[in-house]
Amino acid sequence: MTTASVTTDIDIGPFKIPSNAQNMIMNFYAGRNSIPIEIVIPEPLLSNKLATTIWLHKEFNFTKVLLSSVHQLPMIDVDFDALVKAMPNVEFHFAIEGMKGSGKDFLNSVSQEVKMFNRCKQINANDFGWLGLHKLNRDL
Amino acid sequence: MSYQENIARIINHGPGYAVLPIQDMKIFERLRAAFIDSISEDLNQKEDLNKIRESMIGMPKSEINKIMLNLMTQHQASEILVKSCKNLVTALSGSELFIQRRANFIINIPGSDQRRQWPHYELMSGVSPFTYVIWAPLHDLDDGGGIYYLDASESLAIMKAEDQKGLVNGPEMFDMLHNRVALNLKYGEAVVFNPFILHGNSNFESKFARIACSVRFQSALKPLMQKHTDYFRHYVIENLEK
Numbered sequence: 263m264t265t266a267s268v269t270t271d272i273d274i275g276p277f278k279i280p281s282n283a284q285n286m287i288m289n290f291y292a293g294r295n296s297i298p299i300e301i302v303i304p305e306p307l308l309s310n311k312l313a314t315t316i317w318l319h320k321e322f323n324f325t326k327v328l329l330s331s332v333h334q335l336p337m338i339d340v341d342f343d344a345l346v347k348a349m350p351n352v353e354f355h356f357a358i359e360g361m362k363g364s365g366k367d368f369l370n371s372v373s374q375e376v377k378m379f380n381r382c383k384q385i386n387a388n389d390f391g392w393l394g395l396h397k398l399n400r401d402l
Numbered sequence: 403m404s405y406q407e408n409i410a411r412i413i414n415h416g417p418g419y420a421v422l423p424i425q426d427m428k429i430f431e432r433l434r435a436a437f438i439d440s441i442s443e444d445l446n447q448k449e450d451l452n453k454i455r456e457s458m459i460g461m462p463k464s465e466i467n468k469i470m471l472n473l474m475t476q477h478q479a480s481e482i483l484v485k486s487c488k489n490l491v492t493a494l495s496g497s498e499l500f501i502q503r504r505a506n507f508i509i510n511i512p513g514s515d516q517r518r519q520w521p522h523y524e525l526m527s528g529v530s531p532f533t534y535v536i537w538a539p540l541h542d543l544d545d546g547g548g549i550y551y552l553d554a555s556e557s558l559a560i561m562k563a564e565d566q567k568g569l570v571n572g573p574e575m576f577d578m579l580h581n582r583v584a585l586n587l588k589y590g591e592a593v594v595f596n597p598f599i600l601h602g603n604s605n606f607e608s609k610f611a612r613i614a615c616s617v618r619f620q621s622a623l624k625p626l627m628q629k630h631t632d633y634f635r636h637y638v639i640e641n642l643e644k
Contacts, residue, residue, distance in 0.1 A: 276630045332631055358632045360477075360503065378636045379500075383625035385530060392525075393565055395627075396558065396598055399531035402624065 265326040266301040267292070268315050268334070271308055275333025275376070276384060277358075284330045291357035292328060299328065310334075311341040316348045324352050331358045332376050335369070342373055406493035409594075413494060413534065418554030419595035422490060424538060427590055430486040433615055434540045436476050437507060441469065451541055455610035458511060466509050479505035481637065483617040487536055488639055490594060494534050495621040500634035502618045510547055510612040514605045519549070521575060521602035523557060524618065528628030529597055533620040538592035540613045543585070547612035549603050550582035551593065557600040575600075 267288040269281040279287070281304065292299050301322060305314050312334070315327060327349070329335075334356075336342045346366050354369065355362040361372065390398055403411070412420050424430045434451065442448040449457070458466065473479075480502050484491050491499070510519075524535055537549065552560070564572055584603060585593065595601065606612075620626075622636060 277632070359635075375636050376631070378622065379626070379631050379634075382500075382622065384630075385625045385627045387528075387627060391565070392561055392570060395525060395531045396561065399596075399598065402532070 264301060264322045264324050265292075265297055265299050265328070266303050266315065266318070266322070266324050267299045267328040268303045268305055268312065269330075270305045270312075270334050271310070274331050275380070277331060277333065279330060287330045287357045288328045291355065291360075295355075297326060297328070297355070310338075311336050312345055313341075316345060319349055319352070324349070326353045326355060328355045328357060330356070332356045332361065332372050335373055335376065337373075337376070337380075342369075345369070405489060409490060409493040413594060413596050416554070418557065418599045419551045419593060419601075421585065421587060421591055421593055422487075424486050424590050424592050425489055426486045429482055430538070430590070433479055433482045433486070433538075436479060436482070437473065437540060437613065437615070440473055440476055451613070452610060455541070455613060458509060458611035459609065461511070463511075466511060470507060470509055473507040474504045476507070477504065479507070479615060480617050483536055483538065483615060484619060484637065484639070487592060487594075490536070491534075491619060492639055494594075495532075495619055496623065497639040498622040499619050499637045499639065500622050500626070501637045503633060503635045505615055505617040508612075508614045508616065510603060510606075510614075512545075512547065512606050512608040512611070519601075519603045520571070521600055522571060523561075523600050524595075524597035525627075526571065529618055529633075530620055530625055530627040530629070531597060532624035533597050533618050533629075534594060535597070535616055535618050536592050536594050537614060537616040539587055539589065540615065541610075542589050543587040543612065545608040545610070545612075546584050546604065546606035547608055547610075548584035548587055548614075549593065549601050550584045551595060552582075552600040554596070554599065557598055560600060561598070 269284040272278055272280055303315050303318060336345055346369050351364060353362060353364045438451060441454050483505055484501050524533060560575055564570055564575060582604060
């Protein structure tokens with residue numbers, strides 16, 4: 263029974279979250295859900311495979327892994343498949359989205375949802391201003 | 403003009419908000435039941451809604467805030483509200499949606515010393531210009547405890563005036579709006595509005611707290627703004643009536 267929280271690069275999908283803030287988010291989530299965190303894993307900068315987590319799983323046999331967001335799952339298929347294969351019974355928790363689950367089907371559904379969101383264009387409010395955003399609503 | 407076209411016209415090109423009957427009350431009833439179950443757990447006894455509303459008068463603000471936070475764990479609330487207004491939602495955004503992950507249950511306590519919602523439009527929170535809101539009370543609203551709304555032209559005029567001064571949600575707007583009169587609604591009615599409609603609530607006097615639920619949604623085919631997976635989830639409305 264080992265629970266780990268994982269911090270990653272500051273760029274997390276659409277979010278920019280420093281690692282200390284990632285820890286705050288996960289610790290708050292863990293506290294609310296009465297989950298004691300035993301190991302904190304800092305994935306290296308620019309890494310997006312959760313490779314350190316997979317490697318440490320062989321030694322610690324994690325039962326739960328906490329991440330800040332669904333956007334920290336590997337997005338390249340081969341990396342995602344490696345994670346699913348290596349950690350089929352681990353319960354993953356995504357603090358920002360408030361989601362948890364384990365196994366191939368759960369992780370696949372999360373990954374599909376992330377892809378759905380990533381296909382969607384994102385408006386930068388700074389490019390438009392209030393009246394520009396109103397006009398955008400009229401035009402599109 | 404079809405129902406769908408008429409709704410889209412009113413909300414997108416007309417007043418910007420409308421009071422509508424909830425389409426499926428059987429589904430909506432589950433929302434009220436979920437609220438009562440959750441609160442009964444907090445209070446350690448099962449009560450009817452009016453007793454719960456009465457018992458909230460005099461509760462510390464921190465306790466009310468705690469209850470509202472606990473209610474955010476009612477993950478099904480968002481889906482229930484969307485499903486209970488299926489035709490309305492699809493008229494505005496189609497069937498492939500991003501819906502709010504956690505619907506808001508909002509508790510308002512009467513009295514001049516209580517919190518009230520600063521006038522605002524939804525866009526201020528970072529939802530996209532293509533997001534809509536459904537707001538529904540869990541009981542009849544006839545004591546001024548509801549929300550006031552400014553129509554689209556008045557809201558836009560204020561937005562423009564503030565923009566000229568480099569302001570958003572400035573003091574003049576606040577002073578201008580806080581004595582507006584809230585809409586009265588029956589249980590089973592909801593207000594739907596676009597993200598540019600100014601709204602807020604005023605102080606009110608009553609023996610009961612006001613309880614309402616709201617959900618935000620947008621088409622999954624339209625751009626997002628600052629609210630992303632933190633706030634929305636993907637959702638498809640199925641079994642649409644032809």
